[in-house]
Amino acid sequence: MSPLLVAEGLGRDFAARGWFTRPRPVRAVADVSLSVARGEAIGLVGESGSGKSTLGRLLLGMLAPTSGRVLVDGQDLARLLPSDLRRLRRRMQLVFQDPYSSLDPRRRVGAQIGDGIAIHRLVPAAEREARVAALLAMVGLEAAHGARYPHEFSGGQRQRIGIARALATGPDLLVADEPVSALDVSVQAQVLRLLADLRARLGLGLLFISHDLAVVRSLCDRVMVLYLGRVMEEGPAAEVLRAPHHPYTRALLSAVPSLDPQHRRQRILLAGEPPSPADPPSGCVFRTRCPWVLPACATAVPPLRPVGDGHRSACIRSDIGEAGPLVAQRLHDNTTRQHEQERAE
Amino acid sequence: MRTLRLGPVVGVAAIALVAVAVPVLPLSNPTAMDIMHRLAPPSAAHWLGQDGYGRDVLSRLLWGARSSLGVAVAAAGLACVIGTGLGLIGGYLGRGAEFLTMRSMDIVLCFPPLVLALLVITLLGPGTATLIPLLALVYLPGFVRVAYAGVLSVRNQNYVEAMRVLGAGRARIMLRTILPNIGGPILVQFSLAIAAAILLESGLSFLGLGVVPPAPSWGGMIAAARATMAQAPLLLLWPCLALSGTVLLFNALCDAVRDAVDPQRVPRRRGAARVLDALAPGLVAAGGPVLDLCGLTIEIDTPAGTVCPVRDVSLQVHSGEILAVVGESGSGKSLSGLALMGLLPPAARVAAGAAWIEGQEVLRLDEAALRRIRGRRVAMIFQDPHHSLDPVHRIGAQVAEAIRAHRPVSARAARSQAVELLRQVGISDPERRAAAFPHELSGGMLQRVMIAIGIANGPRLLIADEVTTALDVTIQAQVIALLADLRRARGMGLLLITHNLALVSEVADRIAVMYAGEIVEQGSAAALLARPLHPYTQALLRSAPGEDGSLPEAIQGTVPSPQARPAGCAFAPRCTYRRPDCETAPPPLVDAGGEHLTRCIRWYEVAASVRSAETVA
Numbered sequence A: 001m002s003p004l005l006v007a008e009g010l011g012r013d014f015a016a017r018g019w020f021t022r023p024r025p026v027r028a029v030a031d032v033s034l035s036v037a038r039g040e041a042i043g044l045v046g047e048s049g050s051g052k053s054t055l056g057r058l059l060l061g062m063l064a065p066t067s068g069r070v071l072v073d074g075q076d077l078a079r080l081l082p083s084d085l086r087r088l089r090r091r092m093q094l095v096f097q098d099p100y101s102s103l104d105p106r107r108r109v110g111a112q113i114g115d116g117i118a119i120h121r122l123v124p125a126a127e128r129e130a131r132v133a134a135l136l137a138m139v140g141l142e143a144a145h146g147a148r149y150p151h152e153f154s155g156g157q158r159q160r161i162g163i164a165r166a167l168a169t170g171p172d173l174l175v176a177d178e179p180v181s182a183l184d185v186s187v188q189a190q191v192l193r194l195l196a197d198l199r200a201r202l203g204l205g206l207l208f209i210s211h212d213l214a215v216v217r218s219l220c221d222r223v224m225v226l227y228l229g230r231v232m233e234e235g236p237a238a239e240v241l242r243a244p245h246h247p248y249t250r251a252l253l254s255a256v257p258s259l260d261p262q263h264r265r266q267r268i269l270l271a272g273e274p275p276s277p278a279d280p281p282s283g284c285v286f287r288t289r290c291p292w293v294l295p296a297c298a299t300a301v302p303p304l305r306p307v308g309d310g311h312r313s314a315c316i317r318s319d320i321g322e323a324g325p326l327v328a329q330r331l332h333d334n335t336t337r338q339h340e341q342e343r344a345e
Numbered sequence B: 001m002r003t004l005r006l007g008p009v010v011g012v013a014a015i016a017l018v019a020v021a022v023p024v025l026p027l028s029n030p031t032a033m034d035i036m037h038r039l040a041p042p043s044a045a046h047w048l049g050q051d052g053y054g055r056d057v058l059s060r061l062l063w064g065a066r067s068s069l070g071v072a073v074a075a076a077g078l079a080c081v082i083g084t085g086l087g088l089i090g091g092y093l094g095r096g097a098e099f100l101t102m103r104s105m106d107i108v109l110c111f112p113p114l115v116l117a118l119l120v121i122t123l124l125g126p127g128t129a130t131l132i133p134l135l136a137l138v139y140l141p142g143f144v145r146v147a148y149a150g151v152l153s154v155r156n157q158n159y160v161e162a163m164r165v166l167g168a169g170r171a172r173i174m175l176r177t178i179l180p181n182i183g184g185p186i187l188v189q190f191s192l193a194i195a196a197a198i199l200l201e202s203g204l205s206f207l208g209l210g211v212v213p214p215a216p217s218w219g220g221m222i223a224a225a226r227a228t229m230a231q232a233p234l235l236l237l238w239p240c241l242a243l244s245g246t247v248l249l250f251n252a253l254c255d256a257v258r259d260a261v262d263p264q265r266v267p268r269r270r271g272a273a274r275v276l277d278a279l280a281p282g283l284v285a286a287g288g289p290v291l292d293l294c295g296l297t298i299e300i301d302t303p304a305g306t307v308c309p310v311r312d313v314s315l316q317v318h319s320g321e322i323l324a325v326v327g328e329s330g331s332g333k334s335l336s337g338l339a340l341m342g343l344l345p346p347a348a349r350v351a352a353g354a355a356w357i358e359g360q361e362v363l364r365l366d367e368a369a370l371r372r373i374r375g376r377r378v379a380m381i382f383q384d385p386h387h388s389l390d391p392v393h394r395i396g397a398q399v400a401e402a403i404r405a406h407r408p409v410s411a412r413a414a415r416s417q418a419v420e421l422l423r424q425v426g427i428s429d430p431e432r433r434a435a436a437f438p439h440e441l442s443g444g445m446l447q448r449v450m451i452a453i454g455i456a457n458g459p460r461l462l463i464a465d466e467v468t469t470a471l472d473v474t475i476q477a478q479v480i481a482l483l484a485d486l487r488r489a490r491g492m493g494l495l496l497i498t499h500n501l502a503l504v505s506e507v508a509d510r511i512a513v514m515y516a517g518e519i520v521e522q523g524s525a526a527a528l529l530a531r532p533l534h535p536y537t538q539a540l541l542r543s544a545p546g547e548d549g550s551l552p553e554a555i556q557g558t559v560p561s562p563q564a565r566p567a568g569c570a571f572a573p574r575c576t577y578r579r580p581d582c583e584t585a586p587p588p589l590v591d592a593g594g595e596h597l598t599r600c601i602r603w604y605e606v607a608a609s610v611r612s613a614e615t616v617a
């Protein structure tokens, strides 16, 4: 099957404004390639600031890439006329993270769900109401809810409304940008089930953005792990989560809290925070926090290399399986100090 | 749309009706002179008397309303439409449009209104035809600025972005999405402009530059009455009353309209008085736990009546212990924490209960006594560190400030203690970081700063309300580990409020599960996680993402709102164990053995289902 959406070598810089310092570009996304097939669910995972949302907006054509290109059905988004791009929007929709600010507080939710239908004149005005009612039913709400205002709903219900609005145009691809991270755990499950169900029922391509690997695992076919805008690891979800190759993926996975004492893993507590994307470390961008770092990691950017069937990782080491995190922690302290010294000089 | 307050509407409608109907009212000719009866007092024929030329004052007053209001409304309306349009275009269409609109308004603003008016009138001559465009020009910049500022704050909202994602064009976004959301301030500006235009028009007419005499206008009437002030002071009173009354009514109307078009307007709050009785002697707890909370009940007055978002909550936290309070949004867990700090929102009040922190009862303290306790004996950390820190002060100074609020130490000593605290909460290079401003640090880092402030004065009880919810999974793990370490090192009690059971399952000693304002289950963490005795806890455990990658099981339905609590068990509408007798009376909190409490009358069935699941496995 031909993919719905293909991204090739996608990159995006933002001009950082400094008052007294020389402005340097912030590389929010660098050299990302991916493709989404119809009905496929891809999980995009990384910490805050890793470029997940920027990548989502690039793929939707909401933001112009500084390098690379996005093809939808073979058409380059950057070459489309604005009016054609607007028409294409029908096929690709976005679900926002914050269920509160993503709905217009002053309009009834039914009208907001109907916007996409009205903009693209999908059904005659007389049938619009019935269509909105059908959409509300699809996300598990009642038709009468359409006459209410957003503040009358709980977070989980608002997120359903956001999903209904995105589905109104009959999209082939849904980009869901952290759709559950603002919700209570108990409500997250409802929304995840809804997305899984819609994907199966409507054959939606799904790009699911999250910082929580546990959430991604249950929903996605493939995962892509981002750090500082670069792909660290990608592959089939089950494979990557069962046998993560890249140290960053391991750390992310070990941070997921578990209710089951038997599954409690040895936690790799990553020290510190990601470095500033305006000043990424040389070589492997993860090396300042990597418990397994080697001197060689600083010399060249490790390329994504195959480590399994459809499974690729951007780490130069293949011998990590045994090295315990404790040993690694000591190693790490040394190199952090080293990096900070380098920077101070 | 909510109900509109009636008073101002009726008032303005009455004035407008009079202004419109003046020509058909049985009034004497406002310009017909009667020199014989100049300055005559009120009479049956002339209710408000006659002016210096013997003209009927009432008639002139009402005709004056017609001209004043006509000019003011027309001018303000013109300014509103053009100004809002320019502001929208300037704010939404980008740099070029922004430059043109805003700079041209700056030029208008360079002239004081009166000077501008005199200039234009000198050039074009007085009269209504000059006044309307002139006043519109004077009030135009106000509308442009208000609309522009509104657009700037709205245009980056997600719901505007959502319209772009849907493929909406610019015109549609501006008119359908942005305009309604900036309507409130524009309406306010409209009221101000009408009131100001009435005043400016009257001023100009007073000077003889507005409405040309002998045509009636309030300003002209005031000017004429001034000459005869000594003989007939009432003549001055009527137009002044009309003028100020109208201006006030317009302001009131626009406030009412603004409130009515806001779908999420907060109802006016009634002052909440403390209604707690004094404690009976002998009830005083001494020694024992750091926190002993008994029967806390909180009430909130809403337009639909009094609701009870927290009822009969009892908790204990011992020193060095972590008690996790777990519940969905709206379950009342934050309100419970806030009540302990004496920080309830104005609408809420403690209706019953007592809370001892280290043996001191805190629900009955006055504000001054509470301030001495807050931060010192009990401290609270909130979800969003960005809103809790002052953006213009360096973080080191903010930590030092917290120290000095309770202890008489020198500024120097406080600073070095602050650096030491920052080190204790795991901030590397604390000397340098102390000089940073909040915006220079990430969310996880800021939350560490908040923790440093929280522990600055060695509180015996630390309340952490959803402190990791806004953070990444990796940082969540760090912060929880930090809190657990601090509590061990300092022997404080930690009350960890969260919606995420998995997050606290590894560190909590005991867990209390809240649902719809009540504690539904409480027990040691190990027992509660292994053998939940309440269907809600069981459902919560199942709704966490599983280890095997299966989709989590959702709990059907939603938490009942405090207005619509079921009569019996609050969880009954969502409960799979429900039987008819669950819905007759609220179940009591019972001890199922080993200090494991549950508010379910079928807890033994729940326990049995866990056991049978284990035997199957």
Ligand SMILES: Nc1ncnc2c1ncn2[C@@H]1O[C@H](COP(=O)(O)OP(=O)(O)OP(=O)(O)O)[C@@H](O)[C@H]1O
Pocket (backbone or CB within 6 Å): B300, B309, B327, B328, B329, B330, B331, B332, B333, B334, B335, B336, B345, B346, B347, B348, B499, B561, B562
């Ligand atoms: N100022 C207020 N006016 C009216 N109702 C309020 C107010 N504050 C809280 N409530 C209501 O009290 C109930 C409990 O609120 P509370 O914030 O304590 O819940 P919570 O469990 O902490 O939720 P969250 O996780 O969203 O913070 C909710 O139903 C809420 O609507």
Ligand code: SF4
Pocket (backbone or CB within 6 Å): A246, A247, A248, A284, A285, A286, A287, A288, A290, A291, A292, A293, A294, A297, A302, A314, A315, A316, A317
């Ligand atoms: S390349 Fe080196 S620093 Fe990067 S993840 Fe692998 S071991 Fe760590």
Ligand code: SF4
Pocket (backbone or CB within 6 Å): B534, B535, B536, B569, B570, B571, B572, B573, B575, B576, B577, B578, B579, B582, B587, B599, B600, B601, B602, B603
């Ligand atoms: S009392 Fe009845 S309805 Fe309530 S939780 Fe127990 S079984 Fe369910």
Ligand SMILES: [Mg+2]
Pocket (backbone or CB within 6 Å): B333, B334, B465, B466
């Ligand atoms: Mg809360």
